[in-house]
Amino acid sequence: MxxxxxxxxxxxxxxxxxxxxxxxxxxxxxxxxxxxxxxxxxxxxxxxxxxxxxxxxxxxxxxxxxxxxxxxxxxSMEDTGARLNRLCAELLHSAAGSANLTVLRTPAGAAQFLAMAIDTHDDPDVLGTVAGDDTILVIAADPLGGERLAQKFLDRASGL
Known part of the structure; x- marks a missing residue:
């Protein structure tokens, strides 16, 4: 054929x-x-x-x-906030913060996809992300905002 x-x-x-x-x-x-x-x-x-x-x-x-x-x-299916919430619920295994850094853990191969959603969302609390295979480093705008940002991602994952 x-x-x-x-x-x-x-x-x-x-x-x-x-x-x-x-x-x-x-x-x-x-x-x-x-x-x-x-x-x-x-x-x-x-x-x-x-x-x-x-x-x-x-x-x-x-x-x-x-x-x-x-x-x-x-x-095309959803706005960036809704998409980020859904992806956090599906992909986020853990989140931890220190100083202005937040470390997010995902399944293998999913980190870059979730990081793209974080970057696309345009959150003023986020300066940017660096993604590997299963880990994302999120840089918080607040010099002491890492732990608060980690909680924000955990809240998104749990639908809060």
Missing amino acids: SHAVPQTKAARQALIRTLIDVSAVESQTQLAVLLEERGIHATQATLSRDLDEIGAVKVRNADGRLTYATQAILE
């Missing part, structure tokens, strides 16, 4: 974004099948890298199932 999709990384990633945005893609295996149906073969390692590069993350959909979502679809 031949489609007019060129076999380039950019074209493959664009198709992956589209498939994620229009389908409830629950696994890399399911994504591979959807791509194969469109004439594109990709290994699990390639799909994993592509999903990471396009910023796809697993989120719980309305049916309670974990599906992939992209930043674009998440942003």
Whole structure:
């Protein structure tokens, strides 16, 4: 089955974004099948890298199932405050503060996604973030605001 999709990384990633945005893609295996149906073969390692590069993350959909979502679809679904609250509830494992620093812990691979949501929210209490794989360093605007900011993220996670 031949489609007019060129076999380039950019074209493959664009198709992956589209498939994620229009389908409830629950696994890399399911994504591979959807791509194969469109004439594109990709290994699990390639799909994993592509999903990471396009910023796809697993989120719980309305049916309670974990599906992939992209930043674009998440942003279109909710405002930045609501999105940050939801992501804190889903991704935040712990928060601790000291001086003007807050350290947030997430599942492996989720830190950069949560940090992007924090940076996008434009909170005057936050100067910025630095994200690794499962840890985010949040710099508070207040020289002694680290602990208060940690509590603020914990409150967001618990729906307060």
